[in-house]
Amino acid sequence: MTAMTKAPATPAALRVTGLSKSYGSHTVLRDITIDVRAGETLCLIGPSGSGKSTLLKCLNLLETPDSGEIWLGETCLTAARADVDAARARIGMVFQHFNLFPHMSVERNVTLALTAVKGMDREQARQRALRRLAEVGLAAFADRRPAQLSGGQQQRVAIARALAMEPEVMLFDEATSALDPELVKDVLAVMRDLASAGMTMAVVTHEMGFAREAADRVAFMCDGRLAEIDTPDRIFERADHPRLRQFLSQVL
Amino acid sequence: MDPSSQPDPASNALVNTFFNWDLIAQTFPRLITEGLLNTLTIAAGAIVVGIVIALLAALLLLSHRWWIRLPARLYVDIFRGLPVIITVMLVGVGLPAAGIRPFGTEPFGYAILAIGIISGAYTAEIFRSGIQSVDPGQLQAARSLGLSYLKAMRLVVVPQGIRRVLPAMAGQFVKDIKESSLVYLLGLAAGQRELYFIAQEEVARTYNSSPLIAAGLCYLCLTIPLTYVVNHLDKRLREGPKGGNPPAVADADVPPTPVSATAGVQA
Numbered sequence: 001m002t003a004m005t006k007a008p009a010t011p012a013a014l015r016v017t018g019l020s021k022s023y024g025s026h027t028v029l030r031d032i033t034i035d036v037r038a039g040e041t042l043c044l045i046g047p048s049g050s051g052k053s054t055l056l057k058c059l060n061l062l063e064t065p066d067s068g069e070i071w072l073g074e075t076c077l078t079a080a081r082a083d084v085d086a087a088r089a090r091i092g093m094v095f096q097h098f099n100l101f102p103h104m105s106v107e108r109n110v111t112l113a114l115t116a117v118k119g120m121d122r123e124q125a126r127q128r129a130l131r132r133l134a135e136v137g138l139a140a141f142a143d144r145r146p147a148q149l150s151g152g153q154q155q156r157v158a159i160a161r162a163l164a165m166e167p168e169v170m171l172f173d174e175a176t177s178a179l180d181p182e183l184v185k186d187v188l189a190v191m192r193d194l195a196s197a198g199m200t201m202a203v204v205t206h207e208m209g210f211a212r213e214a215a216d217r218v219a220f221m222c223d224g225r226l227a228e229i230d231t232p233d234r235i236f237e238r239a240d241h242p243r244l245r246q247f248l249s250q251v252l
Numbered sequence: 253m254d255p256s257s258q259p260d261p262a263s264n265a266l267v268n269t270f271f272n273w274d275l276i277a278q279t280f281p282r283l284i285t286e287g288l289l290n291t292l293t294i295a296a297g298a299i300v301v302g303i304v305i306a307l308l309a310a311l312l313l314l315s316h317r318w319w320i321r322l323p324a325r326l327y328v329d330i331f332r333g334l335p336v337i338i339t340v341m342l343v344g345v346g347l348p349a350a351g352i353r354p355f356g357t358e359p360f361g362y363a364i365l366a367i368g369i370i371s372g373a374y375t376a377e378i379f380r381s382g383i384q385s386v387d388p389g390q391l392q393a394a395r396s397l398g399l400s401y402l403k404a405m406r407l408v409v410v411p412q413g414i415r416r417v418l419p420a421m422a423g424q425f426v427k428d429i430k431e432s433s434l435v436y437l438l439g440l441a442a443g444q445r446e447l448y449f450i451a452q453e454e455v456a457r458t459y460n461s462s463p464l465i466a467a468g469l470c471y472l473c474l475t476i477p478l479t480y481v482v483n484h485l486d487k488r489l490r491e492g493p494k495g496g497n498p499p500a501v502a503d504a505d506v507p508p509t510p511v512s513a514t515a516g517v518q519a
Contacts, residue, residue, distance in 0.1 A: 057392075060396055062392050062395060062396060085395075085398050085399070085400050086398065088395060088396055088397065088398045089397065089398025090398075091396075092396075093393075093396040095389060095392070095393060095396075097387075097389055099387070099389040099390060099392065099393035100393075101390065101393070101394075101408050101412075102412065103411055103412050103415065112394075112397070112399075112407060112408075113394075113397035113398055113399060116399055116403055116407060117397060117398040117399055117403075158393075161397070162396075162397070165397060165398070
């Protein structure tokens with residue numbers, strides 16, 4: 001990874017150039033160049049093993065890329081002396097299996113990083129947590145433990161936890177894949193609201209309905225490459241990439 | 253006279269040697285007033301020393317770098333592999349003889365250190381297995397929020413790992429209490445004597461083993477309730493406190509209110 005001295009000319013909320021990643025001899029990501037524009041919802045779709053979740057985890061360096069650059073606004077995250085923890089605090093992430101902290105109350109799940117990373121006092125953090133929980137319809141559950149909530153409720157807490165940090169970008173890694181079908185709609189509703197409120201979002205999803213309606217652009221990945229990126233209309237109605245056509249015929 | 257009505261001299265001797273109630277009753281006051289407190293002090297001290305060493309060693313054992321793991325691995329293997337009595341003698345007699353006297357001539361401190369070092373070696377492996385059993389997604393979620401590795405471990409991963417190994421820790425605490433009796437080897441001044449030392453003095457004085465039964469009863473009064481208390485704590489942590497809110501049913505989701513446009517957008 002080389003550190004560039006100057007940010008790229010066109011500012012994007014998140015910009016990736018020439019990103020590659022391998023596990024041993026298995027190449028997962030090959031020379032990915034993509035940006036997430038400020039305020040847009042970018043959906044990443046593709047078959048299992050196509051590298052979309054790995055790409056998402058590279059964006060906040062939960063996975064370390066082998067080569068390439070990642071820029072968050074004017075900050076190069078892949079620079080040798082980048083403050084990765086500070087950058088992560090600016091990027092919210094929601095996981096497939098929620099990953100709430102089971103030994104803490106719902107409220108403490110949301111306030112933990114506010115106090116431990118942002119240095120807010122407990123009361124200030126509590127007020128912010130309750131506001132965020134109210135936005136996802138769960139203020140009444142603040143004192144519960146995550147295990148006492150349904151999967152859909154847990155995922156909404158996880159969204160509130162990420163939003164409480166007031167991130168510049170939100171990453172969603174198959175946020176509804178582990179949910180029972182009847183619980184998916186509430187989580188998607190929260191994500192739609194966020195998108196229409198102007199949050200910059202990168203969303204790995206198998207929910208083609210969500211990608212079609214809520215995304216500004218849809219990126220199709222296969223075999224670790226970015227095969228196609230376009231508006232939902234063009235991706236879903238006028239797909240000309242053979243692998244994309246094949247994928248859509250299987251999932252739609 | 254019917255010989256069967258005569259008490260059997262052999263069984264009489266057996267009962268007298270182990271269950272001489274006069275001797276047991278005579279030993280109990282010292283055991284309770286002096287021995288119990290000293291045993292508890294040594295055991296509690298060793299447990300605290302052991303936990304501190306174990307936390308550090310467990311974190312080293314979890315490193316991806318072999319040269320960080322190596323000192324912790326050597327420590328664990330050596331002190332789990334040595335007989336307890338050798339470690340107690342090396343620390344309690346060897347250190348002062350070599351001029352290393354952090355506790356002066358006080359055997360109490362050396363006893364706590366020796367048993368703590370042994371306890372730490374066992375507890376380190378217990379902690380390591382507990383921490384490794386925590387879903388890696390927990391560390392990822394904590395790191396994704398901006399927590400440093402050490403903060404994420406301290407606040408998120410380690411507390412969960414330790415909760416999972418509470419029953420194994422209870423076993424270790426029981427071992428520490430029992431091993432506190434080895435301080436006997438180091439010699440103790442009046443007022444410092446723990447349960448076994450007091451019982452052994454009485455045995456030497458009376459040539460009767462009943463005081464050991466009395467001391468044994470005192471140990472059991474400590475070890476058995478401790479196991480149950482820790483298991484109860486473990487159960488409570490798993491199931492939540494009594495009278496807590498019942499788990500929400502899956503279809504009881506409250507419809508979310510729309511997320512406000514100020515929800516963290518800095519576009």
